[in-house]
Amino acid sequence: METAALFLLVLFFSIGITEAVYKQWIPDTNFENVSNWDERRVPCSQDKVIFPGNKKVSVYVQTTHSLADMNMPWDGEFILAPGAGFSASAEVDPECDKGSEIHFHDPGQDLWFDPRLWHAALSTGDLNNGKFIFSVDAERVPCQFDDVIFSPDTSFQVNFKATGSTIRLKSISVLGKRFTGDEEFSQHLQSNTGRLQFPGPAAIHITDVACGDKTGCECGNTGVLQVICSAGQLVEKTCPKTPCKTPLSPVGHCCKICGAIITLDYTSDFIFDDYRNRLVDTFLSLPQYSLVKLAISKVQKQQRGLAKIPHDSSTEIQIVIIDEKNGSPTGSDVESLANDIMDDLKTHGTSLGISKGTLVTSSGSLTGDQVRNRAGTIAGIVIGVLLICVSVPGILYFLHRAGIVRLSYFTQLFMRNHHELEEECETEQKGFENPIFEADVESAQDTPGLYSGEEALKETIQKQSGMQFSNPLYDGSQCDS
Numbered sequence: 001m002e003t004a005a006l007f008l009l010v011l012f013f014s015i016g017i018t019e020a021v022y023k024q025w026i027p028d029t030n031f032e033n034v035s036n037w038d039e040r041r042v043p044c045s046q047d048k049v050i051f052p053g054n055k056k057v058s059v060y061v062q063t064t065h066s067l068a069d070m071n072m073p074w075d076g077e078f079i080l081a082p083g084a085g086f087s088a089s090a091e092v093d094p095e096c097d098k099g100s101e102i103h104f105h106d107p108g109q110d111l112w113f114d115p116r117l118w119h120a121a122l123s124t125g126d127l128n129n130g131k132f133i134f135s136v137d138a139e140r141v142p143c144q145f146d147d148v149i150f151s152p153d154t155s156f157q158v159n160f161k162a163t164g165s166t167i168r169l170k171s172i173s174v175l176g177k178r179f180t181g182d183e184e185f186s187q188h189l190q191s192n193t194g195r196l197q198f199p200g201p202a203a204i205h206i207t208d209v210a211c212g213d214k215t216g217c218e219c220g221n222t223g224v225l226q227v228i229c230s231a232g233q234l235v236e237k238t239c240p241k242t243p244c245k246t247p248l249s250p251v252g253h254c255c256k257i258c259g260a261i262i263t264l265d266y267t268s269d270f271i272f273d274d275y276r277n278r279l280v281d282t283f284l285s286l287p288q289y290s291l292v293k294l295a296i297s298k299v300q301k302q303q304r305g306l307a308k309i310p311h312d313s314s315t316e317i318q319i320v321i322i323d324e325k326n327g328s329p330t331g332s333d334v335e336s337l338a339n340d341i342m343d344d345l346k347t348h349g350t351s352l353g354i355s356k357g358t359l360v361t362s363s364g365s366l367t368g369d370q371v372r373n374r375a376g377t378i379a380g381i382v383i384g385v386l387l388i389c390v391s392v393p394g395i396l397y398f399l400h401r402a403g404i405v406r407l408s409y410f411t412q413l414f415m416r417n418h419h420e421l422e423e424e425c426e427t428e429q430k431g432f433e434n435p436i437f438e439a440d441v442e443s444a445q446d447t448p449g450l451y452s453g454e455e456a457l458k459e460t461i462q463k464q465s466g467m468q469f470s471n472p473l474y475d476g477s478q479c480d481s
């Protein structure tokens with residue numbers, strides 16, 4: 001009986017769990033790390049070593065060092081690896097020259113919420129091999145179902161800077177010991193080492209709970225996005241330049257990007273891990289995409305344009321694609337990868353548990369058949385509205401011609417429309433614009449004053465009219481005349 005229950009439990013977890021992500025803290029306070037010293041070198045025998053007098057610090061020492069002198073930290077500890085230690089130097093090391101005062105850097109600057117200070121990978125092996133995954137800023141710092149790792153042979157210090165919110169984690173590993181519950185971890189926090197590693201109020205809740213939804217789980221950092229952005233100095237002033245025409249704002253990202261965003265509506269058949277692996281195996285591993293970065297995660301559905309969000313499906317899968325060179329205009333690699341993914345969805349979407357895919361790109365300068373507007377429903381609605389708008393005068397004109405309707409008002413109205421369309425033809429011929437609708441609306445929303453409300457819609461409909469739609473009464477030749 002018990003075995004059966006256990007078996008069911010195991011079965012349940014093995015089918016319902018999404019792969020964990022491992023997040024590893026990058027900075028350390030190791031004695032041997034050159035970036036911890038103001039002279040960017042490890043102290044040698046003639047040096048006078050100075051630790052910040054008013055700071056607390058834990059320092060991991062890997063080997064023996066002979067030094068001329070040392071000012072100890074106010075409160076702190078040295079964690080000595082086997083065989084490591086300090087000695088006062090007797091002999092003169094020719095390589096050390098005269099020696100100098102060498103200062104240890106202030107470790108209090110490294111913020112937990114700084115996305116630049118974490119590596120993310122799908123396994124510890126990947127972490128060690130430098131095979132990191134790319135994600136939006138909110139997910140670069142630990143998420144609620146992540147395993148957090150501080151490298152075994154390192155000392156470190158994390159500044160939490162009061163945020164008021166509790167940090168939820170699956171597990172946390174410190175100095176090679178993995179904590180999966182609050183009780184043991186709070187014991188560690190109270191130890192001398194723990195207090196030096198995590199000074200200040202750290203509201204960490206360790207759950208030992210993995211993401212139990214095979215369609216994926218939200219990271220859970222939406223509430224601290226602003227904290228993350230300012231910790232990472234990813235605010236408007238410091239964001240990289242976006243030289244593309246219509247920069248995009250991915251959900252959970254601090255800065256606008258040049259690239260592409262695909263959003264997916266999923267069904268209960270969707271399996272997050274499988275789809276991510278499919279993207280990596282089928283597309284990302286191709287040599288032509290070696291410089292392209294792709295982030296995929298489940299995020300809160302955003303209100304886009306006119307579309308109303310039904311209450312029952314409040315999340316969607318977001319895929320963000322950018323070039324390795326952040327800030328460069330949308331490269332053709334990004335475009336073609338995005339199109340490859342959309343093509344794949346057309347044929348396999350249903351069997352993958354994906355009911356809809358929407359692609360938005362930031363490039364405004366595509367030409368020819370590369371232009372494939374897949375902005376989904378909203379474009380659909382607009383074209384639909386347009387069809388109605390144009391077909392009413394169209395039908396009236398037809399009826400008028402047939403002698404059924406003789407209303408000069410309608411003729412006038414129609415003639416005016418005709419005139420506008422002609423104008424549109426001219427402008428379309430002079431300068432080509434990529435009518436990716438969502439991007440237009442987004443930028444319209446972001447820059448109030450440029451377009452607003454109805455105007456933006458009208459603008460877009462006109463653009464669509466020049467591009468997408470041929471009026472059966474006025475064929476393309478009118479534009480050529």
Ligand SMILES: *[C@@H]1O[C@H](CO)[C@@H](O)[C@H](O)[C@H]1NC(C)=O
Nearest residue numbers: 026027028030033034035036
């Ligand atoms: C030294 O510290 C820097 C910054 O804290 C870190 O990026 C780097 O990986 C460390 N170097 C080594 C060899 O661990």
